[in-house]
Amino acid sequence: MKRKSALFITTLLLLNLLSGCWNRREMNELAITVGMAIDKPDDQFIITTQVVNPGQVAAGQGGGQKTPVTTYQEKGDTIFEAIRRMTTVTARKLYFPHIRILIISEELAEKGLGEALDFLSRDHELRSDFYVVIAKDTKAENVLKVLTGLDDIPANKLFTALETSEKAWAPSRAVTLDELIGDILTEGKEAQLTGLQIMGDIKEAEKSEHVQEIEPDVHLKYSGLAVFKGDKLIGWLNEEDSKSVNYVLGNVKSTIGEVTCPDDKGKTAIEVIRTKADLKAKVENGSPKGTIKVQIEGNVGDVQCRKLDLSKTKTIEELEKQSEKIVKELIESTIAKAQEEFKADIFGFGEAIHRSDPDYWKKVKKEWNEKFADMPIEVKAEVKIRRVGTIGNSPLEDIKE
Helix, strand or coil: CHHHHHHHHHHHHHHHHHCCCCCCCCHHHEEEEEEEEEECCCCCEEEEEEEECHHHHCCCCCCCCCCCEEEEEEEECCHHHHHHHCHHHHCCEEECCCCCEEEEEHHHHHHCCHHHHHHHHHCCCCCCCCEEEEECCCCHHHHCCCCCCCCCCHHHHHHHHHHHHHHHCCCCCCCEHHHHHHHHHCCCCCCEEEEEEEEECHHHHCCHHHHHCCCCCEEEEEEEEEEEECCEEEEEECHHHHHHHHHHHCCCCCEEEEEECCCCCCEEEEEEEEEEEEEEEEEECCEEEEEEEEEEEEEEEEECCCCCCCCCHHHHHHHHHHHHHHHHHHHHHHHHHHHHHHCCCCCCHHHHHHHHCHHHHHHHHHHHHHHHHCCCEEEEEEEEEEECCCCCCCHHHHCCC
């Protein structure tokens, strides 16, 4: 009996400790932040946040006159200071667990991301599943001022657009905070981030009227990859080079490649449906040597050729051969740019050397990018066309000129 009484009393005491939420926050006391931009034109950080207007995005409330989001901006010697200073204008404390996109200015990226990454990785309220991009040829704050169509909340649109572009087109990369920090800290591999441009007049971007037009005056576009050395931005890759890097890294899920028709009139589009990349590096006679093998599977998706018999095995083999040549030359061109222009190992050959020959790596890791610049790299590409579509030869053959 005494044992049961003691157990009952102990249970009551434990329940008393579990009652209530000691750190609960009411939704009407928080400003839900979905996007953040970081600029640093001088010694101070300029932080811009995109905050949701709940009443405008709630069901049945979309017809109001207010915009679905509001931006707030403040300066500070540190990012933390600028964010806390925003409470003087927001009336609510900014709440960051739902952030979807972080835009960093090109100017700040060139100076170095170290200070910004310290706060972002240290703050306990920030989750690391948001994407990080670089504002190209504009201030980061301007990006968050652009209202978008299809999705009322611009930050959500940027998040999904980057994912879609990465999966269906390939020059873009959706990089989370953890991935970015990992790439910067990894020895023998440099980081890349996707660029984001404003197309059109930024002055029109803040007006809600522009998204009500069939063809908006201004829109946001992902464009190329920013190349880093350490935590500093050193240059940009164009669309083709960005796609090439993703081929080598095995990031291409789907994209489109084009082959010139035999009569040089038009092109045949090959839809890439599957890829596999194998990057290796080893030391021979005291010098590093690299190899890249890319395997691609695709389908014929669009034919502009008037004379192309897809029912013949020889025709398919010729398309595969041309595709292999194009991919090989594309990758070799990007490798040359990385070695000659950037002198930065954006592919991860140093990381492969570290695994294959740790003793050699210890000797050269401090000067690896210089070693990489002179490193011979062999590229192999293998393309297999699986399907030619629901029709055989192109209807263009039966159309008289």
